Amino acid sequence: MLTETDQAQDITIAGPLDAFTQELFDDLYINEESAAAPEELRLHVAGLLEAAETDTADLRHTGPIVALFAELHRIAHELDWNPGQLGLAREALENLARRHARIDEHGVTIGGRVGKALPIVHEARTRIADYLDRHAIEAPSGLEVWDRILANQARIKQALGMSDVDWDSYSGQLRHAIENVDTLASVVDLPPQAVDEVRRVTQTYRMRLTPYYASLILSGHDNDPVLLQAVPTGEMVDAVGEEIPPVAADHSPARLIDQFYPRVATIKATNMCAMYCTHCLRIAHIGAKDRIYGKEAYGEALDYIRANPEIRDVLVTGGDALVLPNAMLQWLLGELDGIEHVRMKRLGSRIPVTTPQRVDEELLDILEASNNRKPLRVVTQINTAQEITPVSKAAFTAISRRVAAVMNQAVLLKGINDSKIKMWKLCETIQEAYVRPYYVFNCSYRNPQFSHLRVPVATGQEIVESMYGNISGDAIPRYIATAGGKIPLHRTNMLGRKEGGLRLQKPWSGDRVLYPDADAREYGREDFGFARFRDMDGA
Numbered sequence: 085m086l087t088e089t090d091q092a093q094d095i096t097i098a099g100p101l102d103a104f105t106q107e108l109f110d111d112l113y114i115n116e117e118s119a120a121a122p123e124e125l126r127l128h129v130a131g132l133l134e135a136a137e138t139d140t141a142d143l144r145h146t147g148p149i150v151a152l153f154a155e156l157h158r159i160a161h162e163l164d165w166n167p168g169q170l171g172l173a174r175e176a177l178e179n180l181a182r183r184h185a186r187i188d189e190h191g192v193t194i195g196g197r198v199g200k201a202l203p204i205v206h207e208a209r210t211r212i213a214d215y216l217d218r219h220a221i222e223a224p225s226g227l228e229v230w231d232r233i234l235a236n237q238a239r240i241k242q243a244l245g246m247s248d249v250d251w252d253s254y255s256g257q258l259r260h261a262i263e264n265v266d267t268l269a270s271v272v273d274l275p276p277q278a279v280d281e282v283r284r285v286t287q288t289y290r291m292r293l294t295p296y297y298a299s300l301i302l303s304g305h306d307n308d309p310v311l312l313q314a315v316p317t318g319e320m321v322d323a324v325g326e327e328i329p330p331v332a333a334d335h336s337p338a339r340l341i342d343q344f345y346p347r348v349a350t351i352k353a354t355n356m357c358a359m360y361c362t363h364c365l366r367i368a369h370i371g372a373k374d375r376i377y378g379k380e381a382y383g384e385a386l387d388y389i390r391a392n393p394e395i396r397d398v399l400v401t402g403g404d405a406l407v408l409p410n411a412m413l414q415w416l417l418g419e420l421d422g423i424e425h426v427r428m429k430r431l432g433s434r435i436p437v438t439t440p441q442r443v444d445e446e447l448l449d450i451l452e453a454s455n456n457r458k459p460l461r462v463v464t465q466i467n468t469a470q471e472i473t474p475v476s477k478a479a480f481t482a483i484s485r486r487v488a489a490v491m492n493q494a495v496l497l498k499g500i501n502d503s504k505i506k507m508w509k510l511c512e513t514i515q516e517a518y519v520r521p522y523y524v525f526n527c528s529y530r531n532p533q534f535s536h537l538r539v540p541v542a543t544g545q546e547i548v549e550s551m552y553g554n555i556s557g558d559a560i561p562r563y564i565a566t567a568g569g570k571i572p573l574h575r576t577n578m579l580g581r582k583e584g585g586l587r588l589q590k591p592w593s594g595d596r597v598l599y600p601d602a603d604a605r606e607y608g609r610e611d612f613g614f615a616r617f618r619d620m621d622g623a
């Protein structure tokens with residue numbers, strides 16, 4: 085027992101216990117009976133007490149004290165025995181409680197740790213348990229199923245007659261791009277009716293996927309999320325409804341330029357992509373016919389930017405900006421860097437996801453050189469964790485070392501990423517691949533071609549809100565509707581105002597807190613800080 089240890093006596097400090105520890109003791113002694121607990125249990129806790137007193141006598145570890153109190157807490161709750169019934173003296177426990185607070189660098193008390201913090205962490209764990217159980221099955225990353233993807237690659241290489249050199253090069257990937265249903269059917273297992281349907285739809289809409297992207301399609305699901313993104317289905321032509329022209333049609337103040345905002349402009353530098361998405365906003369324009377733009381077109385776009393000095397951030401998109409040859413990219417970035425008022429640039433590209441072979445040293449050097457002049461960010465589109473493989477991860481890792489940031493703009497798509505587990509997995513997987521989740525878009529209402537992939541606004545809100553408190557804050561994207569600019573869809577956590585404060589709700593637990601607001605009168609005062617001395621010098 086504590087009083088038998090000389091050293092322990094030396095460090096025993098008197099004084100009241102803090103409120104949390106008081107509360108913990110009240111909790112331990114809630115049952116006031118005195119009948120002795122079973123011998124076995126008494127021996128068990130006597131052992132824990134002795135370990136705590138001996139091990140902590142020289143003020144080194146908190147662990148044995150925590151173990152003792154956590155077990156007493158459990159026994160009080162589950163078995164209804166108090167420490168007295170277990171044969172422990174209250175004084176000995178109080179001395180250990182004081183000792184705990186002295187050992188802990190931040191003065192955390194045993195009541196704070198065992199009575200508060202451990203139950204909070206335990207409760208928090210229950211919120212993520214289903215994610216940890218299910219993510220590898222419901223939303224496997226391309227890293228996790230790499231063996232299956234490699235098997236697909238071997239099969240596809242053979243079916244398309246591709247050498248390893250073809251496979252590992254951008255030009256080889258493009259030369260062997262899958263553009264018709266017969267080629268598709270030779271590399272992906274599709275039911276006969278699906279083959280007929282794809283044949284019908286591809287008379288209207290262009291299909292193109294690189295052999296690499298096709299290798300990410302996993303058999304065993306009718307609606308594999310990669311297949312759904314890449315291969316057009318009957319709904320695209322059968323959906324009734326008229327396509328509303330892309331918003332950009334009425335937001336293009338100059339050739340190749342789109343502008344919603346005063347300080348950000350986009351240059352649609354190409355209409356080509358290495359792979360065409362079934363949910364593309366610009367579906368009417370992108371991929372219809374490959375067009376190489378002339379220097380006059382770029383020249384007029386650059387002139388517009390030069391003539392509008394408020395433009396500070398220029399986004400080079402398409403199509404896909406990285407479809408442009410290196411020499412063209414280098415020229416365009418150089419022109420932008422040469423405009424005094426342009427302070428930052430972005431490149432929009434899905435190529436690191438669909439054709440990571442494009443990312444070579446020459447490109448990386450160009451990106452780095454431009455980034456050294458003025459910050460350059462790469463904005464990409466990854467919609468599922470399945471699209472992150474060792475190859476795309478290596479591409480993103482390399483890019484991230486050369487530019488200011490790599491950011492993801494996902495599209496919320498039915499059957500593809502419209503569940504908590506899939507979206508959490510996407511955000512965590514890309515973050516681990518050096519890509520920062522930036523936006524998640526509610527899929528546009530403007531195109532009947534992909535209305536079958538739309539997800540209700542509220543479903544997206546629930547998914548995004550479920551991330552708060554449960555995954556790293558910088559893995560949480562902003563949820564956006566595009567309708568003539570980007571409109572944030574985050575439901576506010578403000579429930580209302582009360583007594584000079586706001587009623588806020590914690591998204592992860594629903595707990596409500598009163599958050600006192602800044603005092604309006606105080607905020608209105610101009611004589612604060614150094615301004616208080618303004619008139620004091622007699623000036």
Ligand SMILES: *Cc1c(COP(=O)(O)O)cnc(C)c1O
Nearest residue numbers: 342343344345348349350399570
């Ligand atoms: C998305 C977009 C931007 C950029 O918006 P941010 O909120 O700055 O990412 C700018 N212009 C157009 C036309 C866009 O579509």
Ligand code: SF4
Nearest residue numbers: 357360361364403434
């Ligand atoms: S990469 Fe972008 S522009 Fe190209 S098809 Fe996909 S969504 Fe459209």
